Amino acid sequence: MDNNKSTVKSSLTNPLQPVLDLIQGIDADTICQKHGISRTELDTLVQSYQQSRRQTSLPDQLTTEKVGRNEPCPCGSGK
Numbered sequence: 247m248d249n250n251k252s253t254v255k256s257s258l259t260n261p262l263q264p265v266l267d268l269i270q271g272i273d274a275d276t277i278c279q280k281h282g283i284s285r286t287e288l289d290t291l292v293q294s295y296q297q298s299r300r301q302t303s304l305p306d307q308l309t310t311e312k313v314g315r316n317e318p319c320p321c322g323s324g325k
Contacts, residue, residue, distance in 0.1 A: 264288055265295045 260266070267277045268288070278288055311320055318324060
């Protein structure tokens with residue numbers, strides 16, 4: 247049965263598809279059956295997805311340029 251699971255997993259075009267299905271409101275047990283993964287694997291995928299989303303939203307990841315008093319705004323507004 248493990249060979250069948252790995253076959254289903256490798257055939258996924260998007261490895262996060264189970265997470266996307268869960269976000270869309272599909273039942274977790276249905277997702278596990280559809281993608282051939284265990285509930286633990288689904289939980290691991292969800293945790294990994296949440297961690298990656300937290301990393302992309304961290305303020306220290308943002309870089310800002312200091313704009314001089316009489317320089318145009320870097321956003322392109324012309325102000």
